[in-house]
Amino acid sequence: MTRLDTAPGPGASPSAWHDILHQLQDAALPHALASVVGAAGSTPREPGTKMVITLDAVYDTLGGGTFEHQVIAAAREALLNDQGGTRLEAFPLGGRSGQCCGGYVHVLIEVFAGAEMTVALFGAGHVGQALVGLMAPLPWRVLWNDSRADGFPAWAADSPRLTCRHAPDPAAAVAALQPDCHALVMTHDHGEDRALVDALLKRSDCASIGLIGSDSKWASFQRRLRDAGHEQSALDKVRCPIGIAEAKGKRPYEIALAVSAELLTLKPETERPDRRGIDPNALRDVFDAERIADSRAGED
Structure with missing residues (x-):
């Protein structure tokens, strides 16, 4: 804390x-x-x-x-x-x-x-850095994980709602998460991405799971994850590709904008819309x- x-x-x-x-x-x-x-x-x-x-x-x-x-x-x-x-x-x-x-x-x-919501972000690459920059002003707690000890930018130490974690072991990193967090997987390695999604599905208490990548990447992951024992009903809860569907562009900042907008749609309601205060x-x-x-x- x-x-x-x-x-x-x-x-x-x-x-x-x-x-x-x-x-x-x-x-x-x-x-x-x-x-x-x-x-x-x-x-x-x-x-x-x-x-x-x-x-x-x-x-x-x-x-x-x-x-x-x-x-x-x-x-x-x-x-x-x-x-x-x-x-x-x-x-x-x-x-x-x-x-x-x-x-x-x-x-x-x-x-x-x-915090209105907790986001567990795996990956400190270009998209991850752009996404954290967009989330920084919001009242969200961000748990930023990367398997590389030197993966985080220097400016990451200045945000009071951001926690950076060196996480070389996917299973241990996922086990350390609190329930009801929104997990986003976007590391530099497909094998690490798959291990993280496997561990996140085993928890079954995440508010949402998103994976960066294409439809073909997710199709390949699903075959391996089904072989690992995951039911299709669980796999259907994973969002891949991530980001609002109408968004266009493949620049890191464009992808980060689409993912941020998607997270806003997942934010829980805090009060009844017809009765406030x-x-x-x-x-x-x-x-x-x-x-x-x-x-x-x-x-x-």
Whole structure:
């Protein structure tokens, strides 16, 4: 996992959350941003106060106490369950939080579950380098593998979402992958390509498998892979040639563009297209709770 340059501790700047947020966003690591968006009565902090939360650290503060612990717990529960998106939470400090302030706080919790997808790329040749350059600005984690120790360009060390792995053993390289990754095979050697596809099919838990090459290359591979025991139904899941079918051109950058576009079609939906952001029912519940609290305060 990518390590952050700044760690919380005594004397940390009040604006440290901003630097940490930038690092976490840049590295596509799971985190949550909690912001006080409304306050009534006596409260620990004012609207605009922010705090960044990860599974193992907290940066800055919303005022401490039980209220802050509840915010942290809500954010971490969402992170553990990969529940990205936004939620609005209401905290009556004298009720839900058991604090003596007696005020009322609304906190917007924005959960970033990390990388939208993980791409395991095998091969650091011309197409591989062009493809990594195209994927670099996207919130995807890229695991770049090559059997040659000197195969990676110098600039590859500068991307926080890119991990370069010297992988001389195809089976071991595939075994090290996490489930649900999108695998792309484009090494400098056809024998290595076939060994990688064989190992990837044996896993059966990849989100997708793509192989660079022609129809004739794939026909030859399929014969060998069937002889190795793979069913046709499994082989049919491999995309070869890769890239959107309508794309033309054989230059490395043209192929990389076609493959990038194809990956975009495979990216999972994060939210329902007809319902984005905070659920309307949740907003109604929050505002109803606020009206009840205000009416009770008026009676007192």
